[in-house]
Amino acid sequence: MSLSQQLPERVPVVAVEAVSCSYRDFVAVETVSLSVRAGRIHALLGTNGAGKTTLLETIQGLRRPASGSIKVFGRDPRRHRAEVAGRTGTMLQESGLVDEMTVADQLSLWRGVSVREDSVNRVLELVGLDHRRRVPVSVLSGGERRRLDFAMALWGDPELVVLDEPTTGLDPQSRRTMWSIIRDLNTRGTSVLLTTHYLEEAQHLADSVTILDKGRIAVEGTMSDVLAAIPARITFISAASSAELAELRSLVVGDVAQTPSVDTSASADTWSVTVQTPRLQDDVAAVMDWARAHALRLAQLRCAPASLEEVFFEMPALAAGRADS
Numbered sequence: 001m002s003l004s005q006q007l008p009e010r011v012p013v014v015a016v017e018a019v020s021c022s023y024r025d026f027v028a029v030e031t032v033s034l035s036v037r038a039g040r041i042h043a044l045l046g047t048n049g050a051g052k053t054t055l056l057e058t059i060q061g062l063r064r065p066a067s068g069s070i071k072v073f074g075r076d077p078r079r080h081r082a083e084v085a086g087r088t089g090t091m092l093q094e095s096g097l098v099d100e101m102t103v104a105d106q107l108s109l110w111r112g113v114s115v116r117e118d119s120v121n122r123v124l125e126l127v128g129l130d131h132r133r134r135v136p137v138s139v140l141s142g143g144e145r146r147r148l149d150f151a152m153a154l155w156g157d158p159e160l161v162v163l164d165e166p167t168t169g170l171d172p173q174s175r176r177t178m179w180s181i182i183r184d185l186n187t188r189g190t191s192v193l194l195t196t197h198y199l200e201e202a203q204h205l206a207d208s209v210t211i212l213d214k215g216r217i218a219v220e221g222t223m224s225d226v227l228a229a230i231p232a233r234i235t236f237i238s239a240a241s242s243a244e245l246a247e248l249r250s251l252v253v254g255d256v257a258q259t260p261s262v263d264t265s266a267s268a269d270t271w272s273v274t275v276q277t278p279r280l281q282d283d284v285a286a287v288m289d290w291a292r293a294h295a296l297r298l299a300q301l302r303c304a305p306a307s308l309e310e311v312f313f314e315m316p317a318l319a320a321g322r323a324d325s
C-alpha cells in the first residue's frame with residue numbers, strides 16, 4: 001500500500017482551493033478549485049490556452065499563485081518543495097532530456113538526481129524502451145522521447161504522478177500501452193493528475209474531471225456525473241408508421257427525433273429515429289417493448305451514453321448552467 005493510500009479518504013492528495021494565477025496583469029487561471037483523491041485519476045482538460053499547464057506548474061510549486069491555496073500531501077508545494085517532489089513523478093510537456101546521452105545513461109543520471117530508488121531495467125521494460133537503451137536520446141522518435149519522459153516520471157514508484165499531455169505524439173498502439181500502464185499504476189494505489197487533449201483518453205482513464213475554459217472552471221465532477229449531464233442516445237432505423245412513432249413518444253422519458261432514413265439498404269418509408277434520454281436504461285426497455293408490441297425490426301440499433309467529446313462541445317451551455325446555479 002502506498003503512503004497516499006494511507007491518507008484518510010477525505011484528505012485529497014492534491015487540494016486546490018480558489019486558485020488564481022497571473023502573468024503580470026493577465027489572469028491565466030481564475031479562482032479554480034479541484035482535488036485529486038488518493039488512488040484516483042483526475043483529468044484536467046480545456047481548450048488551448050485554458051490554463052492547464054499554468055495550474056499544473058503551480059501545483060508542483062514551480063509558480064506562486066496570485067491567490068488561493070494549494071496543498072499536495074497536505075503540504076504547501078512551494079514551502080515543502082523537496083518533500084513534495086520526492087513523492088511525485090512528473091512528466092511535463094517540455095522534457096529536460098540530454099540529447100548526447102544514451103537512453104540508459106539518461107536514466108542512470110536520473111537515478112543520481114531522484115530521491116527514489118529504482119532500476120534502469122525495470123522502468124525501460126515498463127515503458128517498452130528496453131530495446132533502445134544504447135542509442136543516444138537525439139535519435140529517438142517523438143513518441144520514444146515521450147516514453148522516456150514517462151519512464152522518468154515513474155521512477156521509484158511515486159505516490160502521485162502528474163502527466164501533462166502524456167500521449168501527444170504517440171501512435172495509437174503506444175497510446176493504449178501508456179493507458180494500460182497508467183491503469184496498472186492506479187490499481188496499485190498511485191494517484192494521477194493528467195492533462196490531455198484526447199477526450200477519449202480522459203474518459204477511458206479518469207475517475208473525475210475538471211474542464212477549464214479561459215482560465216475558469218466550465219465543467220467539473222466525477223466522470224459519471226459529468227457524462228450524465230448530457231442525454232444518452234438510442235438510435236435505430238425502422239419502418240414504423242406515424243401512429244406507432246407517436247406512441248413511442250408517449251412511452252419514453254426522452255425526446256424522439258425522426259428523419260427519413262438515408263440507409264440505402266432499407267426499404268422506402270423508413271425512419272432514422274433518435275431518442276435522447278436522461279434515463280437510458282428505462283428508455284431502452286420502453287423502446288424494446290414498443291418494437292415487440294408492433295413486431296417492428298430495429299435496424300442499426302445503438303444505445304450509448306454521452307461521450308466526453310459531446311460534453312466538451314456543450315461546454316458553453318453547461319458553463320452557463322453553472323453560472324446560473
Ligand SMILES: Nc1ncnc2c1ncn2[C@@H]1O[C@H](COP(=O)(O)OP(=O)(O)OP(=O)(O)O)[C@@H](O)[C@H]1O
Binds near residue numbers: 028050051053054055
Ligand atoms: N510565461 C507566460 N507569460 C505570459 N502569458 C503566458 C505565459 N505562459 C502562458 N501564458 C498564457 O497563459 C494562458 C494559459 O496558458 P497555459 O499554457 O497554462 O494553457 P494550456 O491550457 O496549458 O494550453 P495548451 O493546451 O495549449 O497547452 C495562455 O493564454 C498563455 O498564452
